[in-house]
Amino acid sequence: MMRNDLRGYIIFDETPTFIKPFAVFSPVMMGNFIKMDNNGEIVCKSESEIRLFYNKFIKDTPSDIFNHKYRIGRIKKEVS
Numbered sequence: 001m002m003r004n005d006l007r008g009y010i011i012f013d014e015t016p017t018f019i020k021p022f023a024v025f026s027p028v029m030m031g032n033f034i035k036m037d038n039n040g041e042i043v044c045k046s047e048s049e050i051r052l053f054y055n056k057f058i059k060d061t062p063s064d065i066f067n068h069k070y071r072i073g074r075i076k077k078e079v080s
Helices: 047-058 071-078
Strands: 034-036 042-044
Touching: none
Parallel strands: none
Antiparallel strands: 034 042
């Protein structure tokens, strides 16, 4: 790298397209995981409430973001 005939800059002209989001929630689905507090602020429900709503309304439906067939999907579901 000390030679004068080498370029001074290296430019990477690529955007990583292989990175996938862990999970994507639609705005409609987010209503299951949030609530309004006494001040009118949107806050996250407790973990137990989230699990209850997930199991009742989302689990095993086309909106379920976790594939329970494969081990990796079951691991993702249990990550807290």
